[in-house]
Amino acid sequence: MAKKASKKKSSADKPKKNKSYSDVILGLQKDFPVDQKIEWISSGSVLLDEIMGGGFPKGMFTEYHGIEGVGKSTFALQAGAHIARNNDIQVFYHDYEKAMNDNYIEATHAKDVVADGRLVWLRPTTFKDFEDIFDAVKDMDRPSFHIVDSIASITRSGCDTESVEDAVIGKDSLIQTRLVKKYKNVCAAKGITILWINQIRANIDFSPNPNKPTTKPAGGKAYSHALDVRVAFSRLRQIKEDYVVVGQIDGVQCIKNKFRISQHKYELPFLYGYGISMIKSLEQLMKEGSMYSGGQTNTINLPGKNKVQLKGKPALHEWIIEHRDEIVEALRNVGVLKYA
Numbered sequence: 001m002a003k004k005a006s007k008k009k010s011s012a013d014k015p016k017k018n019k020s021y022s023d024v025i026l027g028l029q030k031d032f033p034v035d036q037k038i039e040w041i042s043s044g045s046v047l048l049d050e051i052m053g054g055g056f057p058k059g060m061f062t063e064y065h066g067i068e069g070v071g072k073s074t075f076a077l078q079a080g081a082h083i084a085r086n087n088d089i090q091v092f093y094h095d096y097e098k099a100m101n102d103n104y105i106e107a108t109h110a111k112d113v114v115a116d117g118r119l120v121w122l123r124p125t126t127f128k129d130f131e132d133i134f135d136a137v138k139d140m141d142r143p144s145f146h147i148v149d150s151i152a153s154i155t156r157s158g159c160d161t162e163s164v165e166d167a168v169i170g171k172d173s174l175i176q177t178r179l180v181k182k183y184k185n186v187c188a189a190k191g192i193t194i195l196w197i198n199q200i201r202a203n204i205d206f207s208p209n210p211n212k213p214t215t216k217p218a219g220g221k222a223y224s225h226a227l228d229v230r231v232a233f234s235r236l237r238q239i240k241e242d243y244v245v246v247g248q249i250d251g252v253q254c255i256k257n258k259f260r261i262s263q264h265k266y267e268l269p270f271l272y273g274y275g276i277s278m279i280k281s282l283e284q285l286m287k288e289g290s291m292y293s294g295g296q297t298n299t300i301n302l303p304g305k306n307k308v309q310l311k312g313k314p315a316l317h318e319w320i321i322e323h324r325d326e327i328v329e330a331l332r333n334v335g336v337l338k339y340a
């Protein structure tokens with residue numbers, strides 16, 4: 001009896017071997033890598049850096065929002081000047097509010113970086129201006145940092161109506177959605193960092209009580225979702241010297257941070273015509289770390305250092321200036337500063 005020819009099995013007939021769990025995971029991680037390395041750009045203020053979780057995340061969107069006159073533009077200009085002075089980063093200030101002038105620049109110690117072009121002061125008018133500026137600088141051979149003052153003004157300029165009520169509900173949000181969708185991925189890829197300044201205004205919306213419209217920063221859901229860090233500013237009380245009001249204490253809180261847990265509330269000293277007070281910021285942090293107590297005699301007790309007693313605020317402030325780096329290091333060691 002003739003033998004039947006054996007049919008050779010093809011590779012297609014062979015049962016497929018299931019991949020192991022680890023093989024699947026490693027394959028996915030290779031195909032879809034996650035870059036968790038975030039570079040932080042210091043604002044120049046130890047206290048503000050701590051609030052934001054380390055500074056401005058490079059290539060990301062940060063927002064400062066609060067009522068008018070709370071100091072957002074001043075803090076932003078101070079940060080921009082510090083970044084331009086201490087990094088290989090080109091800074092642009094988009095002055096849509098038309099609020100900056102030569103005196104303001106000099107008072108906030110930004111005159112040198114504006115004069116030599118490290119911080120470029122621009123006065124755009126329309127939303128199209130912003131698009132043209134951004135398209136011109138996005139392919140520069142160095143990273144850039146943009147301060148947009150303010151997001152509310154840039155979107156108002158894109159509306160074809162002078163009615164704020166009409167703009168708030170519809171066109172305002174649509175323009176912001178268009179803006180973040182167009183630039184979010186480009187900024188992340190090219191290391192372009194944007195600080196949006198936003199004002200809290202009464203929005204005309206579907207409030208439960210029509211006589212009391214809600215107050216919140218302007219912007220739609222797509223805009224707020226695209227923000228990586230959001231910092232809220234509020235005015236708490238005045239700062240007086242010899243019965244003269246010289247500044248104010250702002251309440252500051254990071255209400256959103258995609259990269260770090262940073263929900264602590266701080267009091268930020270804002271001196272009119274100057275900005276954030278480094279001396280008063282460190283004084284507050286030293287109190288929080290139980291390193292300083294005031295009164296007729298100021299007592300300073302840094303860990304591992306001899307106790308220092310000083311009479312009067314001028315002597316205290318002079319000591320803080322001279323020992324700034326030691327104070328910051330001590331604050332880090334005891335955990336008061338986690339990110340700055």
